[in-house]
Every structure is written in C-alpha cells, then in structure tokens.
Amino acid sequence: MELWFSEKHTKGVKLSIQVNKQIYSGKSDFQRIDVFESEVFGRFLTLDGIMMLTEKDEFIYHEMIVHVPMAVHPDPKKVLVIGAGDGGVVRELTRYNSVSEIDLVEIDGEVIEVCKKYLPKTACRMDDPRVKIHIQDGLKYVRKCENIYDLIIVDSTDPFGPGEGLFTKEFYGNCFKALKEDGIMVNQHESPFYKDDAAAMQRAHKRIVESFPISRVYQAHIPTYPSGHWLFGFASRGYHPINDFDSAKWRALGIKTRYYNTGIHLGAFTLPNYVQQLLEEVE
Amino acid sequence: MSKLNQDKAPIMEALLNFDSMRVVPFDVPGHKRGRGNPELTAFLGSQCMRFDVNSMKPLDNLCHPTSVIAEAERLAADAFGAAHAFFMVSGTTSAVQAMIMSVCQRGDKIILPRNVHKCVINAVILCGAIPVYINPRQSERLGISLGMMLSDVERVVLENPDAKAVFVNNPTYYGVCSNLPAIIRLAHKHNMKVLADEAHGTHFYFGEGLPVAAMRAGADMSSVSMHKSGGSLTQSSLLLAGSEMNEGHIRQIINLTQTTSASYLLLSSLDISRRRLALSGREIFNSVSKMAEYARREINEIGDYYAYGKDLANGDEVFDFDTTKLAVNTLDTGLAGIEVYDVLRDEYDIQIEFGDLGNILAYLSMGDSYKDLERLVGALSEIRRRLKRDRAGMFSYEYINPKVILPPQQAFYTRKESVPIKEGAGRICGEFIMCYPPGIPVLAPGEEITYETIRYIEYAKEKGCLLTGTEDLAVERINVLKE
Numbered sequence: 001m002e003l004w005f006s007e008k009h010t011k012g013v014k015l016s017i018q019v020n021k022q023i024y025s026g027k028s029d030f031q032r033i034d035v036f037e038s039e040v041f042g043r044f045l046t047l048d049g050i051m052m053l054t055e056k057d058e059f060i061y062h063e064m065i066v067h068v069p070m071a072v073h074p075d076p077k078k079v080l081v082i083g084a085g086d087g088g089v090v091r092e093l094t095r096y097n098s099v100s101e102i103d104l105v106e107i108d109g110e111v112i113e114v115c116k117k118y119l120p121k122t123a124c125r126m127d128d129p130r131v132k133i134h135i136q137d138g139l140k141y142v143r144k145c146e147n148i149y150d151l152i153i154v155d156s157t158d159p160f161g162p163g164e165g166l167f168t169k170e171f172y173g174n175c176f177k178a179l180k181e182d183g184i185m186v187n188q189h190e191s192p193f194y195k196d197d198a199a200a201m202q203r204a205h206k207r208i209v210e211s212f213p214i215s216r217v218y219q220a221h222i223p224t225y226p227s228g229h230w231l232f233g234f235a236s237r238g239y240h241p242i243n244d245f246d247s248a249k250w251r252a253l254g255i256k257t258r259y260y261n262t263g264i265h266l267g268a269f270t271l272p273n274y275v276q277q278l279l280e281e282v283e
Numbered sequence: 284m285s286k287l288n289q290d291k292a293p294i295m296e297a298l299l300n301f302d303s304m305r306v307v308p309f310d311v312p313g314h315k316r317g318r319g320n321p322e323l324t325a326f327l328g329s330q331c332m333r334f335d336v337n338s339m340k341p342l343d344n345l346c347h348p349t350s351v352i353a354e355a356e357r358l359a360a361d362a363f364g365a366a367h368a369f370f371m372v373s374g375t376t377s378a379v380q381a382m383i384m385s386v387c388q389r390g391d392k393i394i395l396p397r398n399v400h401k402c403v404i405n406a407v408i409l410c411g412a413i414p415v416y417i418n419p420r421q422s423e424r425l426g427i428s429l430g431m432m433l434s435d436v437e438r439v440v441l442e443n444p445d446a447k448a449v450f451v452n453n454p455t456y457y458g459v460c461s462n463l464p465a466i467i468r469l470a471h472k473h474n475m476k477v478l479a480d481e482a483h484g485t486h487f488y489f490g491e492g493l494p495v496a497a498m499r500a501g502a503d504m505s506s507v508s509m510h511k512s513g514g515s516l517t518q519s520s521l522l523l524a525g526s527e528m529n530e531g532h533i534r535q536i537i538n539l540t541q542t543t544s545a546s547y548l549l550l551s552s553l554d555i556s557r558r559r560l561a562l563s564g565r566e567i568f569n570s571v572s573k574m575a576e577y578a579r580r581e582i583n584e585i586g587d588y589y590a591y592g593k594d595l596a597n598g599d600e601v602f603d604f605d606t607t608k609l610a611v612n613t614l615d616t617g618l619a620g621i622e623v624y625d626v627l628r629d630e631y632d633i634q635i636e637f638g639d640l641g642n643i644l645a646y647l648s649m650g651d652s653y654k655d656l657e658r659l660v661g662a663l664s665e666i667r668r669r670l671k672r673d674r675a676g677m678f679s680y681e682y683i684n685p686k687v688i689l690p691p692q693q694a695f696y697t698r699k700e701s702v703p704i705k706e707g708a709g710r711i712c713g714e715f716i717m718c719y720p721p722g723i724p725v726l727a728p729g730e731e732i733t734y735e736t737i738r739y740i741e742y743a744k745e746k747g748c749l750l751t752g753t754e755d756l757a758v759e760r761i762n763v764l765k766e
Contacts (some may be wrong), residue, residue: 137653137654137657139657139661140657140660140661142661143657143660143661164654165654165657165658165661168631168632168658168661168662169630169631169632169662169665170631170658170661170662170664170665171661173661173665173668173669174661174664174665177665177668210630
C-alpha cells in the first residue's frame with residue numbers, strides 16, 4: 001500500500017510526498033489542520049491542504065525570514081510576529097540575547113496547540129519567557145499599536161484564505177504605524193513563478209511600496225513550496241538591507257545557521273531579471 | 284407567527300421537478316437550457332441556464348398566478364405578516380410604483396417626505412398624483428435627513444384632508460425610522476392609506492431588537508427589497524398588502540408595466556430566500572446586529588469618525604434606528620464621505636454602499652464576517668492617519684428644502700429648454716438631478732432652481748459624487764421649463 005499527500009502547485013502541476021501515516025487531522029474555526037509523517041521530509045504541517053512546513057526544509061524559510069532583518073537592524077529589542085503559529089520564527093528569534101520581547105499574534109490558537117504537540121522541532125521555544133502569545137486577527141492587533149516595535153515579521157499563509165487580510169494596504173500601513181521610526185517589516189512574499197502566485201506577489205509588493213519608503217525583495221530556495229523559488233519582502237522606515245548591513249557584527253554573534261550566511265544575505269537581494277521586471281511593473 | 288409550513292419552497296420544487304422530467308424545449312428562451320449559447324453558459328454556469336425557463340402550466344405565470352407562484356406568494360405573505368404578497372421582478376422601484384398607483388389617480392394628493400428615493404417621484408409623474416411634501420428634520424451635526432416629526436405629519440394631514448395616502452420611509456438609507464405606528468393611527472383616522480418604502484427594511488420582519496416592520500404596525504402596503512438585506516438576487520423584490528387592500532386591483536396595476544416573461548431565477552431566489560428568512564432570520568440578523576455594533580465600537584475608538592446608532596433616537600423624528608446599518612460621519616477627519624468612499628475602493632479594494640458629503644455607509648448583511656470588518660476598520664484607521672486635514676470649508680448638508688412650483692407630472696410634460704446649470708437660478712426644473720447613490724433628488728421636476736441648489740451641485744461634483752438624472756450625461760446643463 002502506498003499513501004501519498006498531494007498538493008496542486010498550480011493547475012496541472014502537483015507535488016506528492018509519500019506518507020507513512022497521518023498523525024493529526026482536525027478542523028478549527030478557520031481552517032483544516034493536518035500533520036503527516038513521511039520518510040523523506042519527516043513530519044509536515046498542512047493548512048487546508050497547503051504545505052506550511054516540513055521538518056526537512058523549514059530551516060531555510062525560518063532562517064531567511066528572521067536573520068536577514070536581524071542582521072540589518074542595529075539593536076532590535078521588541079519584535080512582533082504575525083502568524084507563525086508553528087513556532088519556527090520564534091525559535092530563530094530567541095537565539096538573539098538582544099531581543100527582549102516577542103509578541104506573537106496568531107489568529108488560530110489550534111495551530112499553536114497542534115504544533116506544540118506534534119512538531120516540537122519548530123515549536124520548541126514557544127515557552128521562552130520573552131514570548132507573549134496573542135490569539136487574535138493580526139490586522140486588528142497592529143491597528144491598535146503605534147511606535148512600538150523594532151521589527152515586525154509577517155509569516156502569513158497564502159492570500160487566498162485566512163491570511164488574506166495580511167496582504168492588504170491597510171495591514172501594511174498599520175504595520176508602518178506600529179513600527180518605531182527606524183523599524184523594519186519582513187513578510188512572506190509568495191513566489192514569482194506560477195501565474196496566481198506571481199499576481200499575489202505583485203499585489204503585495206505594490207501595497208508595500210505604497211506604505212514604506214524602502215521596499216526590497218529577496219529570495220530563497222524552499223523545495224516544498226510551489227516552484228521552490230520563494231520571495232520575502234524587506235520593508236523599512238530607514239535601514240537599507242544592504243547598505244546598513246554589518247556583516248562582521250552579525251558574524252561576531254556566533255549564531256550557527258544551516259542556510260543563512262552573510263554572503264547569502266547580499267546575494268539574496270540580487271534577483272533574476274524576470275522577477276525584477278514583475279516588481280518594477282508595480283513600483 | 285407563521286401559520287403555514289415555511290419549510291416549503293414551491294417555485295424551487297416545481298423547477299426541480301420540471302428539470303427531472305427532461306422536457307424537450309420548443310419554447311423560449313431560445314438558448315434552450317444554455318445549449319445554444321455555450322459562452323454564456325460557461326460564464327454563468329449550467330445550473331443557472333437550466334433554470335432560466337419560461338412560464339408554463341407546471342411552473343405557473345407571474346401575471347396570473349394560480350399554482351406554485353400563488354403558493355409561494357401565500358407563504359411570503361404569511362412569513363411577512365401581510366394579507367397578500369406579490370413577487371416583483373423589476374426591482375423595488377416597480378413595487379413602489381405599483382403601490383402608489385394602486386391608491387392614487389391623476390390629481391389625487393399623496394403626503395410624503397421629500398427625502399424619498401427618486402422612484403417615488405417617478406411614480407407620481409406616471410400617475411399624475413400631486414405630492415404634498417413634508418420636509419424631513421435635519422441633523423446639523425451629521426448633515427443627513429432624519430425622519431418626519433409626528434407634529435409635521437399631523438399638520439399636513441389636517442391641511443390636506445383629501446389626501447389619499449401617507450408615504451413613509453421605513454427606514455431611510457441611513458437607518459432612521461419615523462414614528463410609524465403613530466403615523467398609521469393618524470392616517471387611518473383620516474381615511475388615508477399608509478404606504479411604506481421598506482427597501483432597507485426586509486430584516487425588520489425577522490430580526491430582534493429592530494424597528495417595527497410596517498405590515499406588523501398596520502400599514503396598508505409596503506415595498507420590501509428582498510435583494511438587499513433579504514439575500515435574494517438583484518432586482519427581485521416583494522410588494523406586501525394589508526387586508527384592506529384589493530388584491531386583484533393591485534395585480535392589475537402591477538400588470539400595467541410588468542414583463543410577461545418573468546425570470547425564474549429571480550422568482551426562485553425570492554422563494555428560497557423567504558424560506559431561509561422564515562426559518563433562520565432571527566439568528567441571521569442577530570449576528571448582523573452584533574457585527575455592526577462591534578464595528579461601530581471599533582470605528583468610534585479610532586477617533587474623528589462618528590459611527591452612529593441608537594444614540595440618535597429621540598422618540599420623534601428619530602423614533603428608532605436600525606442598528607444593522609453602519610453609517611459613519613467623516614467630517615471631523617476633514618474628508619467628505621464621498622472622498623473616503625473613493626479612497627476605500629481605489630486604494631484599499633473595499634467597496635462600500637455610498638458616500639455623501641459628510642457620511643459613508645457600509646452595508647452589512649448575512650454575508651459578512653469579522654475578518655472583512657477588520658479590513659474596513661483597519662482601512663478607516665489608515666485613511667485618518669494618512670489623509671486627515673483641517674475640516675474648515677467642509678460643506679455638510681445633504682438636504683435643501685425644495686420650492687415646489689408645479690406638480691411633477693405637469694412639469695415633466697411641459698415644453699422645456701436646456702440651460703447651463705450655473706445659469707439656472709430662478710427657473711423651474713424640468714427633470715431630476717441627484718447624487719447616486721443614495722438617489723434622493725436634489726431637484727425634482729416642478730421645483731425652482733435656487734443659488735443654494737446650484738452651489739450644492741457644484742460642490743458635490745467637485746468632491747466626486749456621481750450626479751445623475753439630467754438628460755445631459757455630463758451634468759453641465761439642465762432642462763428648465765420654457766418661460
């Protein structure tokens with residue numbers, strides 16, 4: 001008997017992973033939550049049938065969404081994380097002693113519970129005393145914040161489900177307001193490759209450009225996401241992701257990473273021509 | 284309340300039954316269940332095309348209902364507490380017109396507030412009735428028209444004892460209700476019928492803690508936009524009548540202008556929506572009210588915006604307020620409502636119902652969610668942060684007391700000439716001009732054009748209101764009566 005998990009990456013293309021067993025399946029107020037176990041990718045989490053993370057490649061995503069802004073901001077203390085109920089972003093953030101407070105805002109409390117129970121490799125630092133968990137709509141949370149955070153990390157799902165509100169102009173504008181005057185916002189920025197993903201990516205970029213004085217995009221290779229080519233947005237009220245990047249200072253912290261390094265930091269902002277063109281179309 | 288079994292949906296059931304017979308169509312519509320027009324079928328869906336069928340014995344006929352449509356109308360009458368219900372397929376406009384033409388003939392007087400939808404004055408033009416206007420009270424602070432004061436209605440009723448009917452908005456677009464029960468008692472005492480425009484009041488019949496519904500309060504007729512808060516398809520509507528009205532006469536009036544090819548998509552949508560409202564309307568509208576309350580609280584917390592609710596009620600011209608309405612005054616942000624309306628759509632991808640000079644209205648209904656409300660509130664908060672300016676020079680009022688010189692029908696059919704609007708002062712207007720929405724005329728045929736109205740029209744144009752009604756689509760010129 002063969003048991004396979006399949007996800008359509010676009011019409012006519014799907015990724016299948018052979019599964020040993022299904023570990024969890026449930027339905028929250030917002031979405032269907034599943035955890036599977038596989039030979040090749042280890043355990044993996046899906047929401048409404050869409051891949052969120054696998055134990056094998058989640059390090060790429062989490063390292064790139066956290067260490068890039070952390071290496072640019074000279075003194076990040078207060079961090080807001082939106083989404084990220086799996087705990088991967090928090091795990092990477094807690095490796096910095098300089099971080100004094102992490103507010104995690106997740107709309108679906110059940111995702112956090114399921115990940116704590118079945119995905120301990122990512123959810124391992126959710127009990128860190130600096131972490132405060134808020135079960136709330138991220139859009140509502142940032143609306144009430146002004147001039148508070150050094151860094152906001154938006155680790156959202158795709159803009160076609162519960163995460164839709166996190167790809168809007170009102171959300172990015174409210175994030176701008178919630179940041180301190182030199183704050184940085186980094187977001188999951190979809191993929192440039194397939195048509196629907198690329199359209200969502202352009203839309204998000206347009207909205208961010210309208211809201212922040214500095215807005216750049218960087219990339220990483222994430223094998224289990226559609227096309228494997230994934231983007232992140234770096235938006236800031238002041239710091240430039242390359243000009244204000246102090247590589248020696250970051251290296252001196254001695255944080256061990258498997259994907260991120262200071263060379264990748266610089267290289268990740270160099271984008272393929274077709275991606276540059278997609279971005280320029282909406283700038 | 285209901286005496287009949289509201290579980291049934293006779294039109295839908297008849298359509299399903301008819302579909303299962305696999306009847307070969309040698310009748311209209313010519314697309315023959317969609318097969319003849321594959322592009323349209325691909326666009327609308329085959330289910331939709333399959334049920335776009337013609338009147339026939341098993342499916343009844345709206346012009347002369349005797350079987351399933353008659354049964355569906357009985358169920359609707361029962362659900363709404365009326366003696367008769369008529370399914371309407373040309374919008375609530377057709378219901379309002381049938382209502383007025385059922386009680387007024389040429390030369391008959393009808394008492395109505397001036398802040399009615401333009402279709403009411405159109406009906407008066409069609410039938411030649413003489414409107415006797417009651418100026419609605421105004422809210423200085425909000426710049427909106429409120430309801431009618433009971434004492435104003437009483438005065439006009441006593442001055443016009445020969446009037447045939449009193450017409451009442453229940454509620455206005457903004458959610459304001461006049462004292463309908465007292466107006467009904469007063470009118471009936473003077474042998475006048477009471478006609479209600481409940482285009483925005485379908486939910487009053489099913490929700491809790493909402494203003495009283497017209498038929499429950501004893502009105503003689505009401506026009507109910509099922510396609511607004513009732514959830515049916517656009518253009519479908521209900522006309523309700525009380526036991527004192529002659530059902531057959533009303534149907535004849537309706538048939539003067541009604542299509543003989545009524546759409547079964549619209550009819551079945553009325554049928555299915557009535558069933559849903561009768562069975563679960565209470566829970567549906569409780570949840571809409573709660574969402575509106577939540578949004579009001581959050582919007583008022585932002586600052587400068589004023590989302591009003593039952594706090595407006597004063598027992599008279601605001602006898603009651605529909606708490607499912609989410610109307611927000613924007614003047615303290617220094618932005619006109621229409622400007623906020625445009626920014627919401629152009630920059631935030633949020634479409635609201637309308638913006639006028641000082642207010643916006645977001646229409647909440649059974650299809651909304653807290654997540655979507657969050658977007659609206661978040662966007663309003665951002666608009667204030669980014670665009671707030673000094674409010675000096677803001678024009679706020681929505682209503683100008685009209686100077687009525689001639690009855691609308693007479694003015695409409697008198698010889699006219701076209702003049703630039705700016706040069707129209709002192710002339711008698713021969714057509715409508717209004718901001719749409721909300722569609723309440725700034726000028727109606729037969730009213731004098733004043734400097735005040737010209738200034739208002741110029742300002743509304745400058746702020747980006749969509750002005751309609753004039754023959755000149757650019758709304759630069761206006762038809763006035765030849766002198």
